Amino acid sequence: MFVILITILLTIVSMYFAGCIAQSRGRSSKIWLWIAAFIGPFALLLVFLLPNLQGQDGNSSNRA
Numbered sequence: 001m002f003v004i005l006i007t008i009l010l011t012i013v014s015m016y017f018a019g020c021i022a023q024s025r026g027r028s029s030k031i032w033l034w035i036a037a038f039i040g041p042f043a044l045l046l047v048f049l050l051p052n053l054q055g056q057d058g059n060s061s062n063r064a
Contacts, residue, residue, distance in 0.1 A: 011040045018043040026053030 015036040022032035025047065036043035 007040075011037065014041045014044055018047055021047050024054075025050075 015033050018036035019029035019033040023029040
């Protein structure tokens with residue numbers, strides 16, 4: 001029972017952080033929240049491995 005509770009808690013925390021990190025990297029926080037719901041903490045690794053979509057000036061446009 002304790003392991004299940006820890007797993008659920010870890011998944012919920014991962015969902016929150018994946019959404020926050022994804023938003024700061026120019027990605028959809030809702031989509032990454034759901035990805036984290038399905039794959040748990042591995043979503044944090046994925047969102048860090050994918051390239052940052054925000055430009056150097058902080059916006060998400062890809063214009064040079």
